[in-house]
Amino acid sequence: AQTVTQSQPEMSVQEAETVTLSCTYDTSESDYYLFWYKQPPSRQMILVIRQEAYKQQNATENRFSVNFQKAAKSFSLKISDSQLGDAAMYFCAYRSAASSYQTGANNLFFGTGTRLTVIP
């Protein structure tokens, strides 16, 4: 079974600074997707960024970027110019790309999360 590990239960960053959240995963599959979700106090999981395993180029979304190391099975999230609104729980997640229309598992496997505090 796929496992996702986030080894940093808590992180803090000064406003306007940069922070990197770590994530490693274990899988025997070659085709999959990786995600970073943000869960603010409102509890709603919000997709921050997505990476397809077949793409070598690291995904970026405005201030958010990832460092995807497929061989090392590592997927870290870098937040630049941190803002107060970035404070939240961040979850790394894995999903197989093997699912087809009718069969296969397309559920997400989540890490245990990293609580990010942004210091004004």
Next chain:
Amino acid sequence: KAGVTQTPRYLIKTRGQQVTLSCSPISGHRSVSWYQQTPGQGLQFLFEYFSETQRNKGNFPGRFSGRQFSNSRSEMNVSTLELGDSALYLCASSLTRGSTEAFFGQGTRLTVV
């Protein structure tokens, strides 16, 4: 476009009772998945429904069940509630099974006393 709507937002039940939670996916989305979030176990997959059929199920006892209606709305039911069922239950909707993005609702916070 309205997001994923989960009702109720909060629920308090007594051990032994049963509970039904509802999830209305984004209009046009046909795949609905349910997750349980607890401090101890984190986020765990419960089941997925697509075209009114359960397509995938996580490792939960048979007390946890669900269904999906023709309009893609989904319900999950937990019978004979236990204290350990206290959790945030999150619903996620996707356009189809192959979609790479899942949109989550705000969840239902269930407390079993």
